[in-house]
Amino acid sequence: MNTSISETSGLRPDRLLSVRELFGIDSDLNVPAFSERDDHVPEIDPAYRFNPDVTLAILAGFVRDRRVMVQGLHGTGKSTHIEQVAARLNWPCVRVNLDGHISRLDLVGKDAVVLRDGQQVTEFQEGIVPWALQRPVALVFDEYDAGRPDVMFVIQRILERDGKFTLMDQNKVISPHPFFRLFATANTVGLGNLNGLYHGAQRLNHAQIDRWNIVASLNYLPRDEEIAIVQARVPSLADDAGRELVGAMVSVADLTRKGFAAGDISTLMSPRTVITWAENVEIFREPALAFRLSFVNKCDDAEKRIVAEYFQRCFDREIGESYAAP
Amino acid sequence: MSEAQRRARHQQVVEELCAAAIRALAGDAELHFRARRLHRGRRALPLFAPHLHPSLEHDDFGSFRGAADGLALRLLHSDAPLHERLCPGEPVERLVFELLEQIRVEALVPPGMPGVASNLRHRHAAWSRGLHHAGLTDSARGLLLYTLAQICRARVANEPVLDETEDLLEATRAALAPLIGHALAHLRRDRHDQAAYAAHALQIARTIAQMLHGDGSAPLGEPRDADNTDAERAAFSLLMDLDAQIGERFTSAVSGRSRVLEESADGYRVFTTAYDREQRAAALVRAELLREYREKLDARIAGQGVNVARLARELRALLAQPAHDGWDSVQEEGRIDGRRIAQLISSPTERRLFRSERVEPIADCVVTWLIDCSGSMKEHAESVAMIVDVFVRALEQAGVASEILGFTTGAWNGGRALRDWQRAGRPPNPGRMNEQCHLIFKDADTAWRRARAPIAALLKADLFREGIDGEAVRWAQRRLRERPEARKLLLVVSDGSPMDSATNLANDTHYLDHHLVQEVQRIEQQGDVQVFGVGVGLDLSPYYSASLVLDLAGSTGNQVFRELLEMIAGRHRR
Numbered sequence: 001m002n003t004s005i006s007e008t009s010g011l012r013p014d015r016l017l018s019v020r021e022l023f024g025i026d027s028d029l030n031v032p033a034f035s036e037r038d039d040h041v042p043e044i045d046p047a048y049r050f051n052p053d054v055t056l057a058i059l060a061g062f063v064r065d066r067r068v069m070v071q072g073l074h075g076t077g078k079s080t081h082i083e084q085v086a087a088r089l090n091w092p093c094v095r096v097n098l099d100g101h102i103s104r105l106d107l108v109g110k111d112a113v114v115l116r117d118g119q120q121v122t123e124f125q126e127g128i129v130p131w132a133l134q135r136p137v138a139l140v141f142d143e144y145d146a147g148r149p150d151v152m153f154v155i156q157r158i159l160e161r162d163g164k165f166t167l168m169d170q171n172k173v174i175s176p177h178p179f180f181r182l183f184a185t186a187n188t189v190g191l192g193n194l195n196g197l198y199h200g201a202q203r204l205n206h207a208q209i210d211r212w213n214i215v216a217s218l219n220y221l222p223r224d225e226e227i228a229i230v231q232a233r234v235p236s237l238a239d240d241a242g243r244e245l246v247g248a249m250v251s252v253a254d255l256t257r258k259g260f261a262a263g264d265i266s267t268l269m270s271p272r273t274v275i276t277w278a279e280n281v282e283i284f285r286e287p288a289l290a291f292r293l294s295f296v297n298k299c300d301d302a303e304k305r306i307v308a309e310y311f312q313r314c315f316d317r318e319i320g321e322s323y324a325a326p
Numbered sequence: 327m328s329e330a331q332r333r334a335r336h337q338q339v340v341e342e343l344c345a346a347a348i349r350a351l352a353g354d355a356e357l358h359f360r361a362r363r364l365h366r367g368r369r370a371l372p373l374f375a376p377h378l379h380p381s382l383e384h385d386d387f388g389s390f391r392g393a394a395d396g397l398a399l400r401l402l403h404s405d406a407p408l409h410e411r412l413c414p415g416e417p418v419e420r421l422v423f424e425l426l427e428q429i430r431v432e433a434l435v436p437p438g439m440p441g442v443a444s445n446l447r448h449r450h451a452a453w454s455r456g457l458h459h460a461g462l463t464d465s466a467r468g469l470l471l472y473t474l475a476q477i478c479r480a481r482v483a484n485e486p487v488l489d490e491t492e493d494l495l496e497a498t499r500a501a502l503a504p505l506i507g508h509a510l511a512h513l514r515r516d517r518h519d520q521a522a523y524a525a526h527a528l529q530i531a532r533t534i535a536q537m538l539h540g541d542g543s544a545p546l547g548e549p550r551d552a553d554n555t556d557a558e559r560a561a562f563s564l565l566m567d568l569d570a571q572i573g574e575r576f577t578s579a580v581s582g583r584s585r586v587l588e589e590s591a592d593g594y595r596v597f598t599t600a601y602d603r604e605q606r607a608a609a610l611v612r613a614e615l616l617r618e619y620r621e622k623l624d625a626r627i628a629g630q631g632v633n634v635a636r637l638a639r640e641l642r643a644l645l646a647q648p649a650h651d652g653w654d655s656v657q658e659e660g661r662i663d664g665r666r667i668a669q670l671i672s673s674p675t676e677r678r679l680f681r682s683e684r685v686e687p688i689a690d691c692v693v694t695w696l697i698d699c700s701g702s703m704k705e706h707a708e709s710v711a712m713i714v715d716v717f718v719r720a721l722e723q724a725g726v727a728s729e730i731l732g733f734t735t736g737a738w739n740g741g742r743a744l745r746d747w748q749r750a751g752r753p754p755n756p757g758r759m760n761e762q763c764h765l766i767f768k769d770a771d772t773a774w775r776r777a778r779a780p781i782a783a784l785l786k787a788d789l790f791r792e793g794i795d796g797e798a799v800r801w802a803q804r805r806l807r808e809r810p811e812a813r814k815l816l817l818v819v820s821d822g823s824p825m826d827s828a829t830n831l832a833n834d835t836h837y838l839d840h841h842l843v844q845e846v847q848r849i850e851q852q853g854d855v856q857v858f859g860v861g862v863g864l865d866l867s868p869y870y871s872a873s874l875v876l877d878l879a880g881s882t883g884n885q886v887f888r889e890l891l892e893m894i895a896g897r898h899r900r
Contacts, residue, residue: 251438262355316441
């Protein structure tokens with residue numbers, strides 16, 4: 001973060017790219033992109049699969065300067081999604097993980113004691129918000145709903161498109177850089193921890209939620225896409241036999257998600273769990289064993305039998321936890 | 327564990343697992359089993375097809391899985407209103423039509439689920455074998471239906487017919503081919519389109535019904551050859567019982583509807599309340615005897631080896647909610663504590679000037695145990711007393727108030743109420759007729775320590791007479807509603823249906839059952855009291871939406887308590 005303003009603030013998007021070519025989405029949209037890669041531009045993951053709706057929402061954020069919040073269950077790749085879009089546009093992107101202890105001072109900046117010419121002097125150091133605001137940077141607030149609602153009012157002004165930011169400690173007003181962008185990801189939609197899954201999620205202020213122009217929901221992917229993602233991540237399962245195996249694994253994951261929605265089990269398999277399972281299959285060469293190690297042992301004892309039923313439906317085999325097991 | 331208890335437990339587990347699988351496959355959280363029948367919310371679903379209802383005596387777990395998967399696919403792929411509209415009224419046609427629709431949905435196994443396909447195949451084979459061995463295939467008409475089921479499934483699902491009966495089918499198959507061959511050929515092609523498929527299915531159903539009715543004047547199910555009457559009737563009933571309730575074969579509480587109660591304008595009636603009593607149980611037993619019972623109970627509890635502290639911890643985790651409970655001062659961070667500002671002046675290096683809010687789990691909850699003290703509970707009394715005593719002690723450690731209530735009658739066979747009724751000239755439909763007796767073993771304001779002796783009164787066998795559950799449940803709910811706690815739980819421990827011979831004789835058999843069902847439904851709808859049925863070796867799901875079969879026999883250790891906790895936490899859903 002020690003790049004000075006003059007180095008980066010001069011950058012601006014200097015070419016237009018076609019969404020169809022870049023993301024494989026059926027759309028005639030062209031998006032501005034940078035030709036130079038800055039240090040803050042994330043690495044491109046060539047295997048990443050873009051969800052069309054969410055990608056268009058994020059692109060709207062980049063192109064039209066909208067404030068976009070991506071909401072979804074854990075492990076659906078919300079933050080990665082924003083990062084990968086930014087990576088392909090060469091747009092610098094900074095992720096900030098919010099938690100209950102982030103305070104106003106962390107976000108805005110504070111007076112700190114620094115050494116200058118061997119002397120201790122107090123000097124104002126900008127927080128992440130004023131820093132990003134003056135640069136062509138996409139600022140991503142991860143786990144937005146973990147931030148304390150009273151602190152989150154700090155960003156109320158900049159949620160508006162031309163909202164200026166007043167640094168009261170400095171008697172200074174900052175105008176946002178024309179290519180500053182703001183995103184957020186959250187597990188809930190600001191109504192708090194309703195299903196017991198997201199402990200620590202705050203109830204957010206709805207005057208603030210209202211200022212987010214676009215709320216994209218990234219929930220679990222269609223079956224074929226999820227299979228393709230897992231195969232892309234675990235190349236040893238990329239053949240036809242692998243596709244059948246991954247198909248069964250994705251079906252188990254789907255049953256756990258529906259079982260969770262019905263209240264039968266309290267843990268569910270995210271796409272991340274499926275990928276971990278597939279990677280563990282590579283290590284252990286045995287889907288059932290890998291399944292136990294990557295998911296079953298995370299479940300409550302009373303629920304293991306139900307998970308064993310799901311596994312039987314998709315693999316036509318028993319695991320040790322099953323009621324039918326000898 | 328007794329055989330009946332073991333089977334009831336087995337049934338509970340099987341239903342839990344199958345219901346969970348159905349909910350996940352069909353993606354519908356409202357589905358559950360109640361009295362062995364699939365319900366959506368409060369409504370029972372149709373029976374769909376004969377092979378979807380395996381029996382615990384004859385069928386293995388695999389069959390239950392297959393049936394569960396069949397039900398789930400039916401709910402997932404079949405449009406119920408469309409099916410209802412197309413369904414013919416004539417019984418044979420209807421049977422065939424239902425069967426064909428089920429065969430259609432079973433051919434639509436979602437991709438990536440070979441286990442579902444294999445469960446369905448297993449169930450179909452087991453069902454076919456069962457019909458074959460029950461003698462259905464011995465008569466010409468039975469064989470016709472059997473063959474139809476086999477070849478249609480083979481065609482639509484594209485799977486071979488059952489090896490064992492393949493040769494048997496040949497002749498009938500050849501006879502059927504010219505009649506339904508055309509429609510049959512279209513079934514597989516149209517399996518994704520319910521309406522188009524139904525057109526062919528209706529045609530087949532009509533043809534089969536004509537064949538069955540055409541070759542004899544006797545109505546279906548009454549075979550012409552006298553020698554195999556019974557076998558064929560039994561086998562047909564296996565096939566045809568689509569409208570009937572599935573038989574309550576065993577260990578499920580026997581419940582039914584009461585015409586007297588349904589038709590009576592003023593609802594449930596009580597003939598006389600003159601002899602009803604509400605008593606403290608300790609007053610009915612001599613003090614010396616109570617002491618003796620208490621020693622016996624303590625010995626039993628000691629032998630059980632229950633970890634009460636752990637149970638209390640688990641109960642607290644389950645029932646308590648974090649709440650503000652005062653302040654912690656002398657903190658290094660938090661809000662400034664005004665009382666310590668003077669200290670800042672006098673001792674500037676001391677930095678612990680802050681205070682923070684203390685958050686403690688607080689259980690704002692009351693639990694009532696309502697124990698059925700009917701005659702049959704005598705043998706379980708000691709176990710129940712043990713469980714209740716330990717639970718109440720743990721609840722108290724967790725800061726939860728608890729009550730122990732019981733219900734029985736003051737006399738056998740109606741007592742003085744019956745005598746009054748006879749004197750009054752036996753008016754019809756008198757309603758409940760016995761001396762109701764409600765017992766209080768421990769109320770919510772009494773501490774466990776003071777209630778030790780009264781709880782032991784549960785061991786007094788001659789208090790146990792008959793049981794009028796409905797009114798008792800209402801009484802317990804009323805007591806709970808008077809309590810200030812926010813969360814109220816009512817656990818009803820029972821080993822059978824309500825029983826009072828005089829009432830049942832004077833009204834009709836299910837008078838008290840029906841009232842219990844009504845009362846529990848009312849409480850569940852009002853929602854301020856959560857009610858659970860704890861069956862002692864008996865499935866109480868006909869009465870209670872949330873119920874558990876408890877295994878009391880022998881050394882149960884901590885298992886029973888864990889299951890009760892899981893039930894309160896909302897697990898063990900059927």
